[in-house]
Amino acid sequence: MxxxxxxxxxxxxxxxxxxxxxxxxxxxxxxxxxxxxxxxxxxxxxxxxxxxxxxxxxxxxxxxxxxxxxxxxxxxxxxxxxxxxxxxxxxxxxxxxxxxxxxxxxxxxxxxxxxxxxxxxxxxxxxxxxxxxxxxxxxxxxxxxxxxxxxxxxxxxxxxxxxxxxxxxxxxxxxxxxxxxxxxxYVGKHVPRPDIPAKATGRHVYMHDFDMPGMMHGRTIRPAIIGAELVSVDESSIASIPGAKIVRIKNFLGVVAPDEWDVVRAAKMLKAEWKGGGLPTDSAGLRDYVKAQKVSSTEALDKAGDFATAYAAAPKKLSGEFYWPTQSHASLGPSCAVADVKEGEATIWCSSQGTHRYAKHFADMLGLPANKMRVHYLDGAGCYGMNGHEDAAADAAFMSKAIGKPVRVQWTREDEHGLDPKGPPQVITQEAALSADGKIVAWHTTMRCPKPTDKLPTIPLLSPVEADAKQVKGIATGSLSSGGKPPYDVPNLLVEVHWLEDTPLRASHLRAPGKIGNCLAVETFMDELALAAGKDPVEFRLAYLSDPRGREAVERVAKLFNWDKRVEPRRNGKGRGIGFTQYKGDETYVAIAMEVDVSADGHIKVTRVAATHDCGQIISPDGVRSQVEGCILQTIGRTLFEEVKFDRNHVTSRDWASYPILTFPDVPEMKIELIDRPNEPPRGAGEAATAPVAAALANAVFDATGIRLRTVPFTAARVKSAMVETGVKFG
Amino acid sequence: MASITLTVNGSARTLDVRDPDKPLLYALRNDLNLKGAKYGCGLGQCGACTVIVDGEAVRSCTSPVSAFAGKKITTIEGLGSPDKPHKVQAAFIAEQAAQCGYCTNGMVMSGAALLEKTPKPTAEQVKDALAQNLCRCGTHERIVSAVVKAGGARG
The missing domain is CATH 3.30.365.10 (Aldehyde oxidase/xanthine dehydrogenase, molybdopterin binding domain)
Structure with a gap:
């Protein structure tokens, strides 16, 4: 053929x-x-x-x-x-x-x-x-x-x-x-999105809504301990479910049935015995685990002057350690896919961000030539990096191959929160020094990150491991080490990454990989330096920012926010902070100013946000604006609430109660100014505005309380305990 | 096998129900092919599955279908269409109040149920009414604005 x-x-x-x-x-x-x-x-x-x-x-x-x-x-x-x-x-x-x-x-x-x-x-x-x-x-x-x-x-x-x-x-x-x-x-003008009328009226066909003749419903059953091996399955445990069939391939266990609710019940009823498995740490011990991990190599990413000599000689030195926890994509709809695997060819419907590269992955895993695999994209729930979409597709493919019919796999909420590949944890340290007259003379950023596997084509999926099928092994995280370089003129600079060989939970890129944590470290440290130098945070930044587009972003956000110049923190429970980034060092410029209220019991409420965003030429102004809004709101939630919890067996934060995200009452007033530069190349807008959010928030909390938050999430309990420790009182 | 009659979007629909505990969501999506209500958590925590039952916003993922005999159910498809959208739907379109849109069903249905009781809600009232509806993309501000504008109050 x-x-x-x-x-x-x-x-x-x-x-x-x-x-x-x-x-x-x-x-x-x-x-x-x-x-x-x-x-x-x-x-x-x-x-x-x-x-x-x-x-x-x-x-x-x-x-x-x-x-x-x-x-x-x-x-x-x-x-x-x-x-x-x-x-x-x-x-x-x-x-x-x-x-x-x-x-x-x-x-x-x-x-x-x-x-x-x-x-x-x-x-x-x-x-x-x-x-x-x-x-x-x-x-x-x-x-x-x-x-x-x-x-x-x-x-x-x-x-x-x-x-x-x-x-x-x-x-x-x-x-x-x-x-x-x-x-x-058309470019630079408002064009309404063609999908919204169907989305607002329930007519848009999402991946989850896709149906085809003869399609069976499947669920994957995974052990309560990550990495456990399947010992036995009691087929009689689901004998009462009409048409239910078990698919077992080595450690892969699935169940299919013609009716979806039946398969939900079957998946709950199915009895299986597992052995072994487990994780090397729990989430409470993760920070220490990361700090104790063997460094396989250290790479200097940016260097200027001589950091060590300048730092040693400087009269004023500051240092700090920052922690960004493991977070989930936490997609609102658990992943779903349909696979139709036939003799010699297969079709998969999936919400993958990378249908082309996963077509190859799926083909390899099923033992098909790449040109016999077709993957269709259908909208899923937002994924902000790779969530479980491709895993669900692989699950469906193994089941479809086994039973010879199209199979739809719908992950559960527990599956999605528990098994989506996670944004890995980060430990970032900062050291910097000021001269006697308050000038930055030396800066050193050190990041500890799992090392992405060189040339890894795709992120390994769960079921090929379980079924012992062909797939390339490795770790992918996105560029976690980007953004550790301060966007300022620093004469003696050293930005290093300590590469770690692994990370406890399977990793993938989660929106703005690494860059929110790195910007938090760099930009709160910039505020610490400003205070030590006796300068207002905006003024201090501008003194070290020579890029005119960067300066314009900062100057305009200060105006938009009506920034009040001050050196010392206000310490009365209300504060304002700023954060700035040039995304990935050479892309979109974003400056964010934020106002917070901190209550006596440690609750942080973001009340007001102003942002300026320069991504070069703007194609769709409302599209960019909507991305900036989403970046800001989602990242406020990630900063205040989100941390994946796990014990030595598995992820324990497997619902929205244990993994809270931002809700409507948390939404601040937002003012956004898009800076359009029609003669510059367009840069991305999907992630850049996430990067300075945590930093602006932490800086605002410092202004409100005098407390430096360096560990995410900024939960009320964490803030309260820092207030008790430092004797901060207000209100 | 028991049969059950529901009134869905103004029509009487009779279903054969093998398991009376089957949630309404599965009956709507799979038996009646009304896929506007979405499976988000199956725990009643996110609101993606919301439908309106006798004027109240209800989570269809945790409510057994057997509880709805004789009740009037409105799904997002019955609320309006792209050609004749309900005022909340029209406002979502005008405000471009969706990114991925997976939560949109719950937002629209909860917003429409709110307007039935509070015809001109303020932004704060909308935020309170939607406090248990989750959006992961960060479209909240547009959603609030859409519901407020649909009600006709000045934000």
Whole structure:
């Protein structure tokens, strides 16, 4: 079977295929069947149709972040086509190019810019074709409203009349000229997200809602002790459940049944015996465990001058240790996936951020060639990094393979909180020194992080380990060591990471990996230095911040917040603090000012937040704003409440009572200023505004109480005990 | 096998129920193909499964279907449609009050139930009413604004 036939068969055999993909039912199979997915080709990204519409294909997916609006904005702009003529297909491994996973805030900066260049290349080609037909030079023509027309006026030629079904057959030109930002009609303008009407009326088909004929419901049964081996299963324990079947592959244990509620009951009733397993520490001992872990290597990430000599000679020295705990993605909907594994080929529906790379992973694990695995993206509950989506897909795939029918696996709340790969713990130490006249002369950041496995293609999943199936081993965490460098001019600087070989719970990237904790360490330390130097925190930062965009972010946030200049903490239970970052050192600039009330019993309430955000060129202003709001609110919750608790057996914080997140009464007043720079490249907006949140909050608490919080979460009990210890009283 | 008749979105629907403890959520999603209500926790802690029963916001994930015989159930599909949205739904669309949107069902249904009792709620009243509804993406401010605007009070 050649690949074209295979594509057609896929389209024929899976009638339910397109139900969740907007507009896709209008696509003609014969148009798609020969479609390239080679990311170097224009045709991988877009197709123009005879009816004047276009389809754009994106390997990056909308995770609730608004890319579904932004990608058509970019394509409409560059092509010169009304935006309502554009349809988007995302994340389908058979139809979209592999643009890498949708992570690291790179949806727009990488995925969007590939699409922009593809569309710009297409526009050049259309203009060239029209120039030949019209007998006019290319520089007198432009692509407007689905036609190539003389700029001076007169009749044009429709795109459809210029291009055939074969497509462009052109290589993507990374240097094809793009539209002048002053002429933009769509980019930088508000375009409503196309998915919200269906989401607000219960019509949007989420992964969890996907159904197909003959589909069975599955649940995975996992031991009460992580890593335990399966000794025996008592099949008779579920004999009363109609149609229930057990799937056992070595240590993998699943149960399937035609009815979902039946399988929920079966999973609870199934009796199995396990042995062994366990964790090397519990959460209470995690900080000490991390500090005692053997350092496999130490890497200097940034260096300037001579830290050791300058520090030794300086008259004023400060130091501190910071701790960021293990946290969960805590997706609102537990992970869900459907797999249909047939002889020699398989299809998986999954909310993965990286359908392309996991297609390979799933194929390997099932013993299939990569080109016999198709993965479709469907919206899940927000995941902010890799949660359990792919695990649920692997669970479903093993069960489907075993029973020869499509299987839907729905993780439970306990599964999701207990088993999603976690954001690993961080211990960060700071040392810095001031000269006699209060200038920063030396700064040293040290981070202890698990070392990500070099070139690990994907994060290992649970069921391939249990079933002893093929999968590459290793640790992935995202770049935890980014953000340890102060964004300030420091003459003698040393930023180091102590690499650790493992971490107790399975890790993955959790929104802004490492950077919130690192920014907390750097930016609260900047406040400590300001106080020691007798300066106001904003003034002190500006004295060491030379990047004009960084300065503008800080200056504007101070104005937006109505910052009151002060050196000493107020210590009356009400305080304000600031935090600043340039995300990943060279991307988006964010400054956040925050006001808190701290009660006598240690409860922190964030009352007011102001933020400035400069991510270069803004594609979707409301999309960026919504991401900034989400970053701020989610991170206030992560800072105040969130810590994964576990004993030596397993995660014990497996519901919303034991793993609280931010709720409506915790929501502060927010003012956000987006700084648009239409002539700069667009940077990411999905994570940057998380980074300074914990720092601004900690600095505000210091202003309110005189207490430096260096251990997250800032629970009332922790604040109260620090107040008792330091004799702080107010109110 | 017992049969049970529910009134869902204005229509009488009769279901065969093998297990009377089966939660309403599973009956709605799987037997009636009304998938707007979402499974979030199965513990009544997050609100993603909220439906309106005789005017009250109810967690369908923890309530057995057998408890709803003869009651009037409204799901988000019955509240309104993309063409004819309920005023709360219209306000969510206008405010772009969703990111992933998995919590949206609970927010819309709890918001609509609130407006039945408190037609013009203030932001504080909305925050109180939604205090037990969780959103992980951080869309809270827009959600509050949408419900307040749907009620017509000045925020």
């Amino acid at each position: 050649n690949i074209h036939t295979s594509r057609r068969n896929f389209l024929k055999s899976t009638g339910a295929l397109f139900i969740a993909i907007p507009f896709a039912s209008e696509l003609k199979a014969e148009v798609i069947s020969g479609k390239t997915v080679d990311a170097a080709q224009v045709d991988a990204y877009l197709a123009l149709h005879a009816d004047g519409t276009a389809t754009i294909y994106s390997g990056k997916v909308d995770l609730g972040t608004g890319l579904r609006a932004a990608f058509p904005q970019i394509a409409a702009e560059e092509l010169g086509l009304p935006i309502d003529k554009i349809k988007l297909i995302e994340g389908d491994t058979l139809l979209t190019p592999d643009q890498g996973p949708t992570s690291g805030s790179n949806g727009i900066p990488k995925g969007g810019m590939q699409l922009r260049q593809a569309a710009a290349t297409a526009r050049q080609a259309l203009i060239k074709l029209a120039a030949e037909k019209l007998g006019k030079p290319v520089n007198e023509l432009d692509a407007i409203n689905g036609e190539v027309r003389p700029k001076a006026g007169g009749a044009g030629l429709s795109f459809a009349s210029l291009i055939t079904d074969k497509g462009f057959e052109l290589k993507l030109d990374g240097k094809a000229p793009v539209r002048d930002s002053r002429m933009h009609q």
